[in-house]
Amino acid sequence: MRSDDSNTDHGPAGWEGHLAGAAFDPTAGGAGTLPRAWARHWRADPGRPQIWDRRDGWMTRGELDSASAEAAQRLAALGLSAGDRILVSAAASRALVTAHVACLRLGLVVVPTNTAYQADEIAHVVNDARPRAAIVDDPERADWIRAADASVERLGPEVDIPNGASVTLDVSAPRAPALIGYTSGTTGRPKGAVLSHANLLASAEALRVAWRWTDSDRLVLALPLFHMHGLGVGLHGTLHAGGSAVLIERFSPEAVLDATAAHDATMFFGVPTMYHRLVDHPRAQALGGLRLCVSGSAPLPAALHQRFEQASGQRVLERYGMTETAMLVSNPHDAERRPGTVGWPLPGLSLRLVGEPAEIQVKGVNVFAGYWERPDANREAFTDDGWFRTGDLGAVDDEGYVRIEGRAKELIISGGYNIYPREVEDAVRAHPGVEDVAVVGEPDPEWGERVAAYVVGESVPDVEALRAFVSERLAPYKHPRVVYTAAALPRNALGKVQKHRLANGEVSPES
Numbered sequence: 257m258r259s260d261d262s263n264t265d266h267g268p269a270g271w272e273g274h275l276a277g278a279a280f281d282p283t284a285g286g287a288g289t290l291p292r293a294w295a296r297h298w299r300a301d302p303g304r305p306q307i308w309d310r311r312d313g314w315m316t317r318g319e320l321d322s323a324s325a326e327a328a329q330r331l332a333a334l335g336l337s338a339g340d341r342i343l344v345s346a347a348a349s350r351a352l353v354t355a356h357v358a359c360l361r362l363g364l365v366v367v368p369t370n371t372a373y374q375a376d377e378i379a380h381v382v383n384d385a386r387p388r389a390a391i392v393d394d395p396e397r398a399d400w401i402r403a404a405d406a407s408v409e410r411l412g413p414e415v416d417i418p419n420g421a422s423v424t425l426d427v428s429a430p431r432a433p434a435l436i437g438y439t440s441g442t443t444g445r446p447k448g449a450v451l452s453h454a455n456l457l458a459s460a461e462a463l464r465v466a467w468r469w470t471d472s473d474r475l476v477l478a479l480p481l482f483h484m485h486g487l488g489v490g491l492h493g494t495l496h497a498g499g500s501a502v503l504i505e506r507f508s509p510e511a512v513l514d515a516t517a518a519h520d521a522t523m524f525f526g527v528p529t530m531y532h533r534l535v536d537h538p539r540a541q542a543l544g545g546l547r548l549c550v551s552g553s554a555p556l557p558a559a560l561h562q563r564f565e566q567a568s569g570q571r572v573l574e575r576y577g578m579t580e581t582a583m584l585v586s587n588p589h590d591a592e593r594r595p596g597t598v599g600w601p602l603p604g605l606s607l608r609l610v611g612e613p614a615e616i617q618v619k620g621v622n623v624f625a626g627y628w629e630r631p632d633a634n635r636e637a638f639t640d641d642g643w644f645r646t647g648d649l650g651a652v653d654d655e656g657y658v659r660i661e662g663r664a665k666e667l668i669i670s671g672g673y674n675i676y677p678r679e680v681e682d683a684v685r686a687h688p689g690v691e692d693v694a695v696v697g698e699p700d701p702e703w704g705e706r707v708a709a710y711v712v713g714e715s716v717p718d719v720e721a722l723r724a725f726v727s728e729r730l731a732p733y734k735h736p737r738v739v740y741t742a743a744a745l746p747r748n749a750l751g752k753v754q755k756h757r758l759a760n761g762e763v764s765p766e767s
């Protein structure tokens with residue numbers, strides 16, 4: 257096993273299996289940064305298609321190179337320079353991809369932000385990251401950004417502002433920050449995980465090697481581009497391999513199946529909720545022609561894995577990652593893809609299990625150096641000997657397959673989106689009919705987990721009333737889907753709510 261200080265002695269049989277003789281080069285031939293790695297493909301063969309969207313069709317590698325350079329010059333003319341943060345919140349499109357690439361080429365630090373966020377959620381990101389500009393495709397969200405900080409320049413994804421003079425591009429150092437991804441980690445308000453070019457490039461390179469990703473691959477990309485899955489895996493992976501991607505602004509089984517057929521796609525990446533919706537589609541079999549289907553962001557139930565194979569002939573490859581680390585562990589491309597497991601550590605990653613129940617801890621070029629301006633959180637997140645604590649509980653079997661067995665952190669994952677109970681509890685508690693509340697995740701066949709609120713109060717609002725009440729503060733995916741009235745919440749001697757007793761149904765709701 258790669259770590260010599262682990263407290264486990266399981267054999268890592270298979271852990272070298274991702275490589276199968278291929279070379280893993282996290283610097284991409286010395287390129288060192290994302291845009292420099294991507295430019296190798298742009299310059300080598302500029303005429304090949306790279307990004308497709310429904311409005312504008314295909315854009316070639318050369319067009320992405322020149323359009324992103326022009327957009328970077330326009331951003332520079334606004335006064336933006338390397339190290340400045342830029343909030344980016346827009347639906348997937350060619351223009352968004354161009355703007356994202358432009359930001360990275362200029363050395364800006366992209367802060368991807370969920371398009372479902374409401375005013376409070378946006379304000380938190382603006383106040384914390386202090387971006388100098390924002391790329392946003394919705395006037396209401398632009399207003400919320402202005403309300404949070406009127407000095408933030410607001411632009412559309414087209415970056416439709418006057419041209420600027422020529423500037424030097426692609427000169428960031430590998431250790432320079434490229435992205436700040438907001439995530440709550442264990443507790444509290446979301447904090448920004450700062451990922452460098454070197455972190456993100458190492459992850460893209462690990463996936464290129466492990467998934468045998470080549471410039472002939474064409475990905476159907478129906479994930480949003482404001483989270484690691486769509487952005488760091490789908491988009492960065494495509495640009496790093498020199499392949500192409502078909503962007504789907506809004507997931508539906510039909511859109512994925514149509515795009516697969518129309519564009520001769522070779523790959524699809526999705527969250528388990530997407531596979532749940534695809535599996536019963538009468539045309540699901542068409543996915544059998546793809547070279548690779550990958551699932552991640554939440555556990556893929558073994559039964560769904562098997563049903564999907566029956567329906568489509570595809571044996572889905574499940575992998576595991578985090579905002580702070582990009583991708584960590586993946587089932588193998590060439591060996592058995594084992595349902596209910598996430599596979600073997602990716603090239604460049606060391607993984608160990610610590611304690612009982614065992615927490616997964618990791619180290620590697622892909623792992624971030626820390627949270628934005630949060631030394632307190634960094635002390636908790638890393639062990640004294642420098643391992644990142646994932647907060648996920650795991651086990652490794654005899655053949656080295658990692659199984660995620662639970663979470664030490666309080667987190668609900670619904671449809672691949674992370675929801676922090678504390679944030680929902682704070683919003684629900686503001687309702688006048690609520691005296692006390694605890695929010696937990698309940699198993700759900702479609703969403704994986706759904707948000708359940710146990711509420712104590714004289715006149716507890718029903719689920720519709722509560723959803724309406726929290727809608728100004730919380731993105732819709734965080735709204736409670738069930739509300740139980742409880743006489744009291746179970747607490748331990750220290751007064752802390754014992755959530756496991758709610759989730760296990762030990763405390764029966766009154767209704």
Ligand code: MCA
Pocket residue numbers: 478479480483484485486507527529530552553554576577578579582670671672673674703732733734
């Ligand atoms: C939408 N809704 C949700 C969710 N998504 N509710 C709970 N959980 C969700 N995930 C709400 C909508 O706002 C709407 O609310 C109602 O559910 C029905 O919406 P519907 O049209 O059915 O949903 P949809 O728009 O089709 O979205 C489903 C989706 C989407 C396509 C599965 O949730 C999605 O794109 N998920 C992917 C998230 C993702 O990229 N995660 C990666 C994180 P109302 O009725 O009130 O209007 S990165 C990560 O986790 C790590 C790094 C990793 O390992 O990848």
Ligand code: AMP
Pocket residue numbers: 439484551552553554555556574575576577578579580598646647648660663669674
């Ligand atoms: P995020 O904070 O959005 O980066 O979400 C990361 C978390 O998603 C991880 O810490 C895991 O708890 C979870 N996760 C991601 N992929 C998987 C998977 N394949 N199986 C189980 N959990 C996963």
